[in-house]
Amino acid sequence: ETGVTQSPTHLIKTRGQQVTLRCSSQSGHNTVSWYQQALGQGPQFIFQYYREEENGRGNFPPRFSGLQFPNYSSELNVNALELDDSALYLCASSPSLGRDTGELFFGEGSRLTVL
Amino acid sequence: AQSVTQLGSHVSVSEGALVLLRCNYSSSVPPYLFWYVQYPNQGLQLLLKYTTGATLVKGINGFEAEFKKSETSFHLTKPSAHMSDAAEYFCAVTGGGSNYKLTFGKGTLLTVNP
Numbered sequence: 001e002t003g004v005t006q007s008p009t010h011l012i013k014t015r016g017q018q019v020t021l022r023c024s025s026q027s028g029h030n031t032v033s034w035y036q037q038a039l040g041q042g043p044q045f046i047f048q049y050y051r052e053e054e055n056g057r058g059n060f061p062p063r064f065s066g067l068q069f070p071n072y073s074s075e076l077n078v079n080a081l082e083l084d085d086s087a088l089y090l091c092a093s094s095p096s097l098g099r100d101t102g103e104l105f106f107g108e109g110s111r112l113t114v115l
Numbered sequence: 116a117q118s119v120t121q122l123g124s125h126v127s128v129s130e131g132a133l134v135l136l137r138c139n140y141s142s143s144v145p146p147y148l149f150w151y152v153q154y155p156n157q158g159l160q161l162l163l164k165y166t167t168g169a170t171l172v173k174g175i176n177g178f179e180a181e182f183k184k185s186e187t188s189f190h191l192t193k194p195s196a197h198m199s200d201a202a203e204y205f206c207a208v209t210g211g212g213s214n215y216k217l218t219f220g221k222g223t224l225l226t227v228n229p
Contacts (some may be wrong), residue, residue, distance in 0.1 A: 004158070033216070042119075042205050042219030043159070056216055090158055103149075104217060106158035 004107035006091050012113045013081050021076040021110045023091030031055075031096060032074040033104065034066060037088040049074055078112075086114045117142045117208045121220035129228050134178075134193040136223045138206035141187065147209040148189040149217065150180055154202045162204075165189065176200070201227045 005024045013019050025032050031050045035043035045058035049068035063079040072093070078085055088111050092104035122137040140146055147166045151159040163174025170182040176199075180191045189206060203224050207217040 035217075040221075042207075042221045043217075045216045045218070048216065058216070092159075103161050103164065104159075106151075106160070108156070108158040 004091055004093050004105050006089075006107035006110050008110055009108070010111045010113075012115060014115050015081055015083060017081050017114075018077065018079045019081060019112060021078075021089050021091075021112070023074045023076070023093075023107060025072045025074065025091075025093035026105050029093035029095050029105070030072050031094045032068055032072065033092045033094070034074070034076045035090040035092065036060075037090055037109070038084075039087070043090055046076070081114045083114050086112060088112075117146070117218045119206050119208050119218055119220035121204075121206050121223050123223055124221065125224045125226070127226045127228060128196045130198055131195050134191070134196045134200065134225065136191040136204050136206075136225065138180075138189045138191065138220060139187050140189060140206070140208045142208055148180075148182060149207040149209075150174065150178070150189075150191050151205045151207060151219075152202045153205065153222075159205065162191070196225075196227045198227050198229065201225055 004026050007022045033048040034046040037043040046060050047057040048055050052068045065077045068074045088109040090109045092106045094104050118141045120139045149164045150162040152162050153159050162178050163172045165172045165182045173179045178193045182189050203222045205222045206220045
């Protein structure tokens with residue numbers, strides 16, 4: 001069983017640029033969530049995708065956007081990068097929407113540095 | 116709305132000593148509670164979870180936690196620390212509604228001294 005994989009693992013961008021982060025969900029999982037983890041902080045919910053549609057969004061501006069594909073893989077796009085966007089971006093998949101699934105399966109993250 | 120407070124950003128114990136990591140939560144709906152562990156340069160791994168039923172929950176690597184509704188707490192314990200337990204630990208609570216949003220605390224860094 002393949003776990004959640006994310007790419008790239010590390011990247012450096014400059015302020016104002018755009019970035020795309022990619023995530024392959026665990027086999028059999030149809031729901032993908034993205035979290036931002038700033039240095040020394042807990043992860044913060046960005047948004048969730050279920051069957052290719054956004055299903056819930058955290059307190060992030062519209063320049064954070066995403067996609068989910070028919071194979072349930074996902075992308076996170078961030079436009080007009082700001083210095084505060086520097087963080088570890090975590091993708092997590094789960095087998096369904098509901099709370100009673102009980103667990104999110106996390107990838108190892110993509111570490112973004114904005115200079 | 117949900118929130119989590121983890122008391123102590125850094126806990127240091129000796130190998131073989133009791134580990135106690137504190138977590139208090141706030142939730143407008145019956146909570147589902149989780150502890151995750153994060154090793155350096157890695158993602159998060161689930162240690163244990165409380166959904167319904169028995170309030171004492173056992174997880175992996177000898178950890179357990181007890182849900183206490185009256186105290187709005189979900190503290191994580193392990194009777195005897197091992198060097199390999201050194202990591203960052205996050206407590207989390209679910210949101211309400213149909214989307215599976217986890218609200219995390221800020222984390223507690225556990226160091227284990229020989």
